[in-house]
Amino acid sequence: MSTKDMFSKERVNFNLKASTKNEVLDELIDMMVADGKVIDKDKFKQAVLKREEEFSTGIGMGIAIPHGKSDAVKEASIVFGRSDKGIDYQSMDDKPAHLFFLIGVPQESSDLHLRALSEISRKLMHSDIREQLFNAQSFEEFIKVFE
16 A cells, blocks of 8 residues: 555645644544544554654654554554644654644554655655645645655
8 A cells, every 4th residue: 555545535634723732633533533444542542642652753844743553443544634823742843743644554554654654754854845735725735745
């Protein structure tokens, strides 16, 4: 499965309401639950928070890529969310995060989430890509970045 195929129109939000790290995780996970990709919100959130305990997935440059591996995930998928105001995500550069990519994969997945994480990270190193994501108003504009 390619990273591009892990996205869906149903799991993209260009106007996150959250104002805290915990709220943004809830908002992103809720999209996975609503789309039938996660069957147990609390169990998946615990997997994501356990990963966050190791070190924040706020990688800097306004980007956070939380991720979790759990048997509460039915199918590997990614949620994208954007916060125009920014959220304190304890990022490595101490700046607010605006672009969020939540990656969820089933427990038995091999390295699928690592490949997705790597591809997203490589793309987001480029300021023009980040700019496209900041300005995207539709799923079609968003997904072009990954084509």
